[in-house]
Amino acid sequence: MRLRRKRALWQAFRARHDLSLLQDNTAKIGADDVLLVCTLRNERIRLPYFLKYYREMGISHFLFIDNDSNDASRSYLMQQEDVSLWHTKASYKKAAFGVHWMNWLSRKYCHGHWTLTVDVDEFLVFPFSDTRPIDALTNWLDSSGRRSFSAMLIDMYPKGPIDAQVYQEGQNPFEIAEWFDSGNYMISMNPEYYNLWIQGGPRARVFFPEDPYNAPSMNKIPLVKWRRDYAYMQSTHMLLPRGLNLVYETKGGEKASGALLHAKFLHTFLEKTEEELERREHYADSREFVAYHKQMEKDRDLWCKWSEKYINWRQLEILGLISKGNWA
Numbered sequence: 370m371r372l373r374r375k376r377a378l379w380q381a382f383r384a385r386h387d388l389s390l391l392q393d394n395t396a397k398i399g400a401d402d403v404l405l406v407c408t409l410r411n412e413r414i415r416l417p418y419f420l421k422y423y424r425e426m427g428i429s430h431f432l433f434i435d436n437d438s439n440d441a442s443r444s445y446l447m448q449q450e451d452v453s454l455w456h457t458k459a460s461y462k463k464a465a466f467g468v469h470w471m472n473w474l475s476r477k478y479c480h481g482h483w484t485l486t487v488d489v490d491e492f493l494v495f496p497f498s499d500t501r502p503i504d505a506l507t508n509w510l511d512s513s514g515r516r517s518f519s520a521m522l523i524d525m526y527p528k529g530p531i532d533a534q535v536y537q538e539g540q541n542p543f544e545i546a547e548w549f550d551s552g553n554y555m556i557s558m559n560p561e562y563y564n565l566w567i568q569g570g571p572r573a574r575v576f577f578p579e580d581p582y583n584a585p586s587m588n589k590i591p592l593v594k595w596r597r598d599y600a601y602m603q604s605t606h607m608l609l610p611r612g613l614n615l616v617y618e619t620k621g622g623e624k625a626s627g628a629l630l631h632a633k634f635l636h637t638f639l640e641k642t643e644e645e646l647e648r649r650e651h652y653a654d655s656r657e658f659v660a661y662h663k664q665m666e667k668d669r670d671l672w673c674k675w676s677e678k679y680i681n682w683r684q685l686e687i688l689g690l691i692s693k694g695n696w697a
Contacts, residue, residue, distance in 0.1 A: 370609055370610070370611060373602070373609060374598070374600050374609040374610065377468075377469075377472065377600035377601075377602060377609065378472070378476070378598065378600055380465070380469045380472075381469045381470075381472035381473040381476060381600065382473065382476075383469075384459075384464055384469035384470055384472075384473055385473045385477075387457045387459035387464065387469075387470065388434065388455040388456070388457050388470060388473070388474075389455060389456045389457065390453075390454075390455055391435075391443065391447060391454045391455060391456050392446070392447050392452065392453055392454040393453050394430070394450060394451065394452060394453045395430070395432075395453050395478055397430065397450075397451070398429070398430050398478065398482075399429065400481075401504070402429035402430055402482060403427060403428055403429055403482065403483045403484070403485065403503050403504055403507055404428070404429065404430050404431075404432060404478070404479050404482045404483070404484045404485070405423055405428045405430070405431045405432065405484070405485045405486075405487065406432045406434075406471050406474055406475055406479065406484060406485070406486045407431065407432070407433050407434070407486070407487060407488065407489060408433075408434040408436060408461075408467035408470060408471060408488075409433060409434070409435060409436065409438065409442060409488070409489050410435070410436040410437065410438050410442075410461075411438045411439065411440045411442060411641075411644070412438070412440075412442055412489040412490075413438070413440045413441045413442045413445055413538075414440075414536065414538050414637065415489045415490060415542075415632075415637075416442065416445055416446065416489065417538055417539040418538075418539055418540060418541060418542065419489050419492075420449065420452075421539075422492055423485075423493075424451070426493070426498070426502060426503045427502035427503040427504050428485065428503065429451065430451050430452075430453070431449070431451060431452045431453070432453050432455075432474050432478060432479075433446055433452060433453070433454045433455070434454075434455045434456075434457060434467065434470045434471065434474070435454060435455070435456045435457070436457055436458075436459075436461050436467070437456070437457065437458045443456060453478075455470075455474070457470065461648075465603075466604060468601050468602070468603065468604065471486055471601065472600050472601055475595050475599070476597050476599075479595040480595060480596055480597045481594075481595070481596070482594075482595055483503075483504075483507040483510075483592060483593070483594050483595075484592070484593055484594075484595040485503075485591055485592050486591050486593075486601070486605050487591050487605075487629065490542075490631060490632045490633050491522070491591075491629040491630070491631055491632075492542075492543075492629065492630045492631075492632065493520055493591065493592070493627055493628075493629055493630075494520075494627055494628050494629075494630060494681075494682045494685070494691070495518075495520070495625075495626075495627035495628075495682065495691070496625060496627070496682060496686065496691065496692070496693035496694075496696055497682075497693070497696075498627070498682055499681060499682065506518070506592075506696075507592075507594075509625075509696055510594070511594070513696075515594075515624075516593065516594045516612075516613055517590050517592065517593045517594070517608070517613040517614075517616055518590070518591075518592040518593075518616065518625070518626070518627065519565075519588070519589065519590050519616035519617070519624075519626045519627070520589050520590075520591050520592070520626065520627040520628050520629045520691075521567060521587055521588065521589065521626070521627075521628050521629070521690055521691070522567075522570075522587040522588075522589050522628075522629045522631050523549050523550075523570065523587070523628050523629065523630055523631060523685070523690065524549060524550070524570045524571050524572055524587075524631045524633065524634065524671075525542075525543060525546035525547070525548065525549050525630050525631055525632055525633075525634065525679065526546050526548055526549070526571055526634040526671040526672065526676075527545050527546050527547065527548065527634070527635075527671075527672070528547070528548055528670075528672040528676070529670055529672065530669040530670050531634045531635065531636060531638055531639070531669050531670070531671065532636040532638075532639055532669060533636075534636065535636050536635040536636055536637060542632035542635055543630065543632065543679060545635060546632050546634055546635060547678050547679055548671075548672055548676040548677065548678055548679065549570070549571075549630075549676070549677060549679055550569065550570045550571055550574065550675070550676065550677070551675070551677040551688050551690075552569075552675070552688075553569045553570070553573070553574060553675075554567055554568070554569035554570065554587065555567070555568045555569055555573075555581065555582075559607065559614075562602070562607045562609075562611055562614055563611045563612075563614045563615055564588060564590070564606065564607040564614035564616075565588050565616075565617055566586060566588055566606075567586060567587040567588040568581060568582065568584045568585070568586060568587060569581070569584070569587065570587060571634075571671045572584050572585050572657075573585075574673070575664060575671055576657075576660040576661060576664050577660060583656070585657055586606055588606055588607075589604075589605045589606065589629055590605055590606070590607065590608060590613065590614060590616055591605045591629065592627075593608065593613060598610075599613065618694075622694070622695075623692040623694050624692065624694045625692055625693050625694035625695070625696045626691050626692050626694075627682075627691050628682070628685055628690055628691045630679070634671060638661075639665060639669075642658050642661045642662050642665065643662070645658045646658050646659065646662055
């Protein structure tokens with residue numbers, strides 16, 4: 370595992386040559402700031418609400434990597450004083466789906482900071498997130514001796530065809546995508562990295578009904594007290610050192626955890642699927658997007674009679690999808 374981590378750090382070091390700095394506001398980063406790292410492509414319509422959401426949560430600085438957008442994402446981000454921005458035309462796939470780039474920025478700028486690594490369609494909720502900022506969580510994690518915090522990915526979707534309502538710039542996406550699967554999740558432990566492996570939700574139910582074990586993974590460890598010798602190994606699913614993946618209790622009880630509400634299934638999903646099918650820059654030759662396209666040609670409604678309408682984090686706690694552990 371030590372050799373794997375060294376290799377991942379070396380790959381991140383080499384991948385720095387892929388990145389061109391467009392805007393550097395990192396001098397504004399304070400010693401106690403919570404940071405956010407994100408790779409994106411053609412997400413201009415989502416950026417206003419994404420930035421608003423995380424600014425209100427207490428994120429102090431954003432480190433963005435733009436993978437050659439052609440929709441004005443870069444020009445918009447360069448107007449933001451709390452954003453540092455890099456651009457690359459390099460292959461997303463060859464960069465381990467952006468992991469090498471994000472590991473490099475985290476190594477260079479995030480050492481000693483709690484760092485949230487998310488996509489532009491992922492929105493963190495955690496116990497008391499409706500009343501407490503993110504530094505209340507990170508301060509508690511520090512006092513508890515924890516270095517990482519898990520958040521299960523929960524796919525959100527509308528009732529009816531996903532393209533029936535048009536998402537508007539700046540809109541809360543969960544005004545449209547209000548529903549989620551409250552059950553049908555499979556959980557196992559990865560004996561190699563010690564992380565939990567979670568699959569299920571509408572993507573297993575609708576897109577991989579005959580092969581749920583090939584459905585996308587829902588386990589995430591997006592919030593980490595970063596150090597230079599840490600490295601994500603596959604998206605935010607798992608890290609090295611392996612101790613960072615032990616975000617669950619093994620001796621009874623529960624550790625605090627959160628959720629990432631996933632606003633993937635808006636009307637923009639159809640255009641994104643077409644683009645990624647052509648680019649073939651995602652995992653397993655974009656197998657996931659092939660399944661999306663095939664199903665969307667037949668039926669664009671992910672809702673079913675077991676779908677549950679989202680209310681708040683307390684609802685997720687009752688369903689066992691997040692936990693406040695011993696944080697009161």
